[in-house]
Amino acid sequence: MAGASSASSTLFSNPSLKIRRQTILPTNSQLSLLSKLPLSPTLHLLNQPRLRLHHRHDHHNVVFRRNHLVVVSSLDTKPTVLVAEKIGEAGLNLLKSFANVDCSYNLSPEELCTKISLCDALIVRSGTRVTREVFESSGGRLKVVGRAGVGIDNVDLAAATEHGCLVVNAPTANTVAAAEHGIALLTAMARNIAAADASVKAGDWKRNKYVGVSLVGKTLAVMGFGKVGSEVARRAKGLGMHVIAHDPYAPADRARAIGVELVSFVEAISTADFISLHMPLTPATSKMFNAENFAKMKKGVRIINVARGGVIDEEALVNALEIGIVAQAALDVFTEEPPPKNSKLVQHEKVIVTPHLGASTTEAQEGVAIEIAEAVVGALRGELAATAVNAPMVPAEVLTELKPFAELAEKLGKLAVQLVAGGSGVKSVKATYTSARAPDDLDTRLLRAMITKGLIEPISSTFVNLVNADFTAKQRGLRITEERIVLDGSPEIPLKSVQVQIAHVESKFASAISESGEIRLEGQVKDGIPHLTKVGSMDVDVSLEGSILLCRLVDQPGMIGKVGSILGEENVNVSFMSVGRFAPRTHAIMATGVDDLPSNQVLKKIGEIPAIEEFVFLKL
Numbered sequence: 117m118a119g120a121s122s123a124s125s126t127l128f129s130n131p132s133l134k135i136r137r138q139t140i141l142p143t144n145s146q147l148s149l150l151s152k153l154p155l156s157p158t159l160h161l162l163n164q165p166r167l168r169l170h171h172r173h174d175h176h177n178v179v180f181r182r183n184h185l186v187v188v189s190s191l192d193t194k195p196t197v198l199v200a201e202k203i204g205e206a207g208l209n210l211l212k213s214f215a216n217v218d219c220s221y222n223l224s225p226e227e228l229c230t231k232i233s234l235c236d237a238l239i240v241r242s243g244t245r246v247t248r249e250v251f252e253s254s255g256g257r258l259k260v261v262g263r264a265g266v267g268i269d270n271v272d273l274a275a276a277t278e279h280g281c282l283v284v285n286a287p288t289a290n291t292v293a294a295a296e297h298g299i300a301l302l303t304a305m306a307r308n309i310a311a312a313d314a315s316v317k318a319g320d321w322k323r324n325k326y327v328g329v330s331l332v333g334k335t336l337a338v339m340g341f342g343k344v345g346s347e348v349a350r351r352a353k354g355l356g357m358h359v360i361a362h363d364p365y366a367p368a369d370r371a372r373a374i375g376v377e378l379v380s381f382v383e384a385i386s387t388a389d390f391i392s393l394h395m396p397l398t399p400a401t402s403k404m405f406n407a408e409n410f411a412k413m414k415k416g417v418r419i420i421n422v423a424r425g426g427v428i429d430e431e432a433l434v435n436a437l438e439i440g441i442v443a444q445a446a447l448d449v450f451t452e453e454p455p456p457k458n459s460k461l462v463q464h465e466k467v468i469v470t471p472h473l474g475a476s477t478t479e480a481q482e483g484v485a486i487e488i489a490e491a492v493v494g495a496l497r498g499e500l501a502a503t504a505v506n507a508p509m510v511p512a513e514v515l516t517e518l519k520p521f522a523e524l525a526e527k528l529g530k531l532a533v534q535l536v537a538g539g540s541g542v543k544s545v546k547a548t549y550t551s552a553r554a555p556d557d558l559d560t561r562l563l564r565a566m567i568t569k570g571l572i573e574p575i576s577s578t579f580v581n582l583v584n585a586d587f588t589a590k591q592r593g594l595r596i597t598e599e600r601i602v603l604d605g606s607p608e609i610p611l612k613s614v615q616v617q618i619a620h621v622e623s624k625f626a627s628a629i630s631e632s633g634e635i636r637l638e639g640q641v642k643d644g645i646p647h648l649t650k651v652g653s654m655d656v657d658v659s660l661e662g663s664i665l666l667c668r669l670v671d672q673p674g675m676i677g678k679v680g681s682i683l684g685e686e687n688v689n690v691s692f693m694s695v696g697r698f699a700p701r702t703h704a705i706m707a708t709g710v711d712d713l714p715s716n717q718v719l720k721k722i723g724e725i726p727a728i729e730e731f732v733f734l735k736l
């Protein structure tokens with residue numbers, strides 16, 4: 117059995133079907149064996165190096181997994197969400213109203229990789245590492261990873277982006293819980309609560325041993341003045357502490373409003389009696405608190421860490437505790453979680469520890485679960501989540517407004533790339549947006565992504581979306597530049613036109629080359645429908661539905677009829693025709709929209725019409 121079955125999927129694998137992963141298609145005997153399986157599956161095979169199926173919920177799928185052919189029964193249309201760590205009930209219920217939810221906790225990395233190819237979304241907390249291998253194992257099906265919490269250092273964001281997988285987090289619902297835990301650790305550490313408690317329970321009554329230190333009037337340095345840091349600062353002020361903060365990116369007015377002074381890193385760590393850490397773990401903050409910086413601290417400083425273990429060099433902290441630079445430390449987070457049983461740091465008598473409980477209050481977990489469930493459901497519906505971590509955030513109203521223009525952008529990209537003559541190699545594309553909107557009021561990232569999608573998808577097996585468009589373009593050596601032409605007039609509609617130009621290439625259809633030497637297509641949205649309005653230097657007007665036959669011809673009577681009747685004879689339905697010409701009875705470009713795909717025979721006949729100088733058939 118290759119992997120466990122999920123709530124929505126029944127997996128069958130049969131050792132006799134075992135075939136090499138490199139094999140492109142199963143043999144006939146393997147297929148016939150498959151058809152005898154209890155599900156009598158409708159076989160759906162993609163003739164690609166890897167059999168990958170996306171969003172096909174209406175029949176049985178056949179996929180390769182772990183060198184087995186696996187039949188997946190997914191007869192319903194709901195997506196599948198794997199919840200890999202416990203989240204609040206309200207969030208689960210919300211997910212269940214929209215998706216099949218598979219709650220499988222404590223999966224090994226191997227089990228996660230096995231399961232993931234059957235999942236559209238994955239929800240984790242800090243205990244699951246979502247590695248590159250997870251994205252690779254998903255075979256393209258995983259569309260969104262939801263981090264039910266703030267820190268996303270356990271998710272390989274680069275790999276997610278490369279695989280076009282959106283990562284969303286729940287950045288607000290556990291702020292207060294984390295801040296309260298920070299304050300709880302601060303006070304518990306100052307008054308030796310944990311050790312005193314253990315000692316009384318062991319039958320001792322050592323009132324002199326557990327004398328603490330007072331907080332009032334002491335200086336607390338809040339390192340990282342974001343959501344949690346600010347809430348810690350607020351609470352510490354209530355305890356009568358003098359609060360300073362260090363955060364290179366925090367606005368001074370927000371600090372001022374709370375009565376906190378923003379200071380340099382060195383000033384913060386060298387003047388504080390207590391230091392509380394609240395920055396994310398990033399390459400820049402990794403082991404920021406190291407031997408060199410401990411040496412700059414005030415002797416007897418006390419440290420609280422509710423951020424991430426990795427921001428502290430734990431060995432250096434043990435040493436700083438030993439030599440008395442650090443009097444005490446209160447830690448909720450560790451480089452390795454859970455930390456090794458014999459960890460010197462955890463066992464140190466001057467250290468109090470909790471098992472990453474910062475976000476663990478009933479209230480925070482309910483809030484986080486709802487926050488992440490909403491974000492994941494939204495993402496699976498195709499909406500862009502406001503809490504997207506690895507994609508540009510495009511607000512829902514902007515998305516709605518730009519929808520037809522995004523469709524236009526993709527279609528222009530798709531048409532333009534089909535005009536490139538073989539062997540030319542597309543390297544340089546320019547997108548020009550003509551709009552009456554001020555540049556700040558028009559977010560073109562979605563349009564650029566859609567042009568990229570249109571350009572790349574027809575010529576590769578790469579799936580392109582807003583998440584991975586820029587990455588994919590860069591990886592393929594495709595440079596996309598953008599130009600804005602600002603018009604006078606009413607900015608009610610976002611754009612007048614979108615133009616796509618491909619430079620330094622030959623075209624299969626010479627008339628698509630503009631006077632400046634690039635393949636050029638331009639389009640507009642008319643009554644909500646994308647139209648092609650320019651080919652090369654020639655105006656046309658073609659609604660971008662179905663496929664398009666572009667012909668350059670001698671402008672003479674009867675040409676529409678001739679082309680139309682050849683198509684008609686072969687039962688190819690014409691949806692529209694548009695002719696743009698240089699001057700009467702010179703040359704013209706005729707664009708014909710067709711609902712059906714003409715055969716090669718039909719295209720040949722059209723090409724043989726004497727007045728047709730060149731033609732190209734473009735699929736949308």
Ligand SMILES: NC(=O)C1=CN([C@@H]2O[C@H](COP(=O)(O)OP(=O)(O)OC[C@H]3O[C@@H](n4cnc5c(N)ncnc54)[C@H](O)[C@@H]3O)[C@@H](O)[C@H]2O)C=CC1
Binds near residue numbers: 268400401476
């Ligand atoms: N222990 C727990 O259960 C919890 C831990 N956390 C951790 O706390 C961290 C902070 O959470 P939030 O306040 O919600 O995030 P946030 O993003 O609101 O705040 C982080 C702040 O750190 C600042 N920062 C970044 N680099 C810095 C640097 N080199 N030096 C100083 N400041 C720097 C940022 O400018 C930002 O203001 C999270 O990244 C997470 O790792 C959060 C919630 C619960």
Ligand SMILES: O=C(O)C(=O)COP(=O)(O)O
Binds near residue numbers: 241267476
């Ligand atoms: O939100 C965060 O960053 C946290 O560290 C909380 O982690 P958790 O969801 O409790 O595993």
